[in-house]
Amino acid sequence: MGFEVIGTGHFVPGEPVTNAALARVMDTSDDWIFQRSGIRQRHFAGEGQGASDLAFEAAKRALEMAKLQPKDLDYILFATMTPDYVFPGSAAVLAAKLGLEGTPALDIRQQCAAMIFALQLVDGLIKGGAAKTILFVGAEAHAGFMPWEDWDIVEGKREGEPSPEARARANEHRALAVLFGDGAGAMIFRATDRDAGLVAAKVHTDGRYAETLYVPGGGFRTRPYWKATHFDEQAHIPRMDGRELFKFAVTKLPQTARKLCEETQTPIESIDWFLAHQANARINKYVREHLGVPPEKMPMNIDRFGNTSAGTLPILIDECTRDGKLQKGELNMMLALGAGIHWGCALVRW
Numbered sequence: 001m002g003f004e005v006i007g008t009g010h011f012v013p014g015e016p017v018t019n020a021a022l023a024r025v026m027d028t029s030d031d032w033i034f035q036r037s038g039i040r041q042r043h044f045a046g047e048g049q050g051a052s053d054l055a056f057e058a059a060k061r062a063l064e065m066a067k068l069q070p071k072d073l074d075y076i077l078f079a080t081m082t083p084d085y086v087f088p089g090s091a092a093v094l095a096a097k098l099g100l101e102g103t104p105a106l107d108i109r110q111q112c113a114a115m116i117f118a119l120q121l122v123d124g125l126i127k128g129g130a131a132k133t134i135l136f137v138g139a140e141a142h143a144g145f146m147p148w149e150d151w152d153i154v155e156g157k158r159e160g161e162p163s164p165e166a167r168a169r170a171n172e173h174r175a176l177a178v179l180f181g182d183g184a185g186a187m188i189f190r191a192t193d194r195d196a197g198l199v200a201a202k203v204h205t206d207g208r209y210a211e212t213l214y215v216p217g218g219g220f221r222t223r224p225y226w227k228a229t230h231f232d233e234q235a236h237i238p239r240m241d242g243r244e245l246f247k248f249a250v251t252k253l254p255q256t257a258r259k260l261c262e263e264t265q266t267p268i269e270s271i272d273w274f275l276a277h278q279a280n281a282r283i284n285k286y287v288r289e290h291l292g293v294p295p296e297k298m299p300m301n302i303d304r305f306g307n308t309s310a311g312t313l314p315i316l317i318d319e320c321t322r323d324g325k326l327q328k329g330e331l332n333m334m335l336a337l338g339a340g341i342h343w344g345c346a347l348v349r350w
């Protein structure tokens with residue numbers, strides 16, 4: 001018993017925000033951002049728009065493709081690092097928005113690597129008989145941790161300059177802020193007797209590196225967990241050691257991919273598509289070249305969306321499904337690494 005993907009969908013909020021728009025509130029430029037990351041634009045969730053709202057739109061599109069109703073789902077997996085509430089997780093909120101009462105909805109928190117962990121969960125739930133039709137959604141509303149105050153200037157609703165203090169505060173986080181964007185991707189998996197589903201996966205976690213990308217404020221190790229001083233310290237904004245993460249990604253991802261291929265005796269040339277998380281186009285180029293994969297086998301969309309964390313892989317997969325790239329029977333590899341640090345690769349027969 002394996003699984004097949006019977007529906008995909010994605011949703012991004014609002015109008016695209018270009019690199020030039022970010023340069024209105026921080027000292028940055030289209031050249032710097034594009035050369036270092038491959039990003040040209042991203043989208044941001046509006047005030048009051050949570051990850052569950054983006055997820056709901058993506059899920060509706062996936063259900064439509066699968067020709068299913070929400071009641072046909074018997075399990076929901078929701079991945080986000082930017083939930084609507086500290087708790088409960090957004091899986092419950094999404095299930096309610098879908099009109100479900102009682103369908104299990106599990107939150108997973110593996111950030112950008114969520115999809116790889118989710119594939120193992122989908123495989124286990126289906127093989128264990130707990131579910132036949134599973135919705136996986138990855139969605140992020142990173143807008144809430146962006147370091148500028150003047151959204152109306154960023155969004156072009158008002159001319160003018162931020163105050164020098166506001167610009168200086170935003171500049172402290174500019175390396176992080178230019179990378180992330182908001183959006184949601186959804187996939188519906190169904191049990192099948194066809195030779196399809198998870199061939200093998202290798203997933204890893206190294207929590208010694210948890211502070212290479214983490215949010216210092218709002219955690220339950222302080223009393224209270226949110227202090228008035230946190231805002232002054234900008235403790236709601238993630239701290240990122242970009243260089244360390246870059247090094248980790250370009251070392252661990254090719255290593256893990258090679259091991260997975262060795263263990264499953266899969267020649268790299270026999271893999272049809274390399275579906276990689278989009279954190280930085282330079283990371284993916286390095287991984288691809290290291291594995292000897294031609295560019296046409298690794299679809300990229302970071303230029304249009306930035307890094308949408310848990311949303312990235314399902315958004316990419318939806319695009320590649322709708323434009324006819326992904327076909328039944330193909331062997332695809334997924335690769336991702338995210339805060340934790342969690343990382344992994346999976347081979348999936350489509």
Ligand SMILES: CC(C)(COP(=O)(O)OP(=O)(O)OC[C@H]1O[C@@H](n2cnc3c(N)ncnc32)[C@H](O)[C@@H]1OP(=O)(O)O)[C@@H](O)C(=O)NCCC(=O)NCCS
Nearest residue numbers: 028032036112174175178242243245246279280337338339
């Ligand atoms: C973040 C990242 C793009 C930064 O690139 P980098 O080449 O390491 O750049 P550095 O941080 O060394 O900064 C180089 C210079 O650019 C400046 N800079 C940083 N952000 C900038 C921005 N947005 N615009 C313009 N200049 C910027 C720095 O201040 C520094 O200036 P200095 O040399 O005068 O001190 C890169 O490290 C990266 O992508 N890392 C991986 C991050 C990641 O994948 N995160 C998600 C994991 S899921």
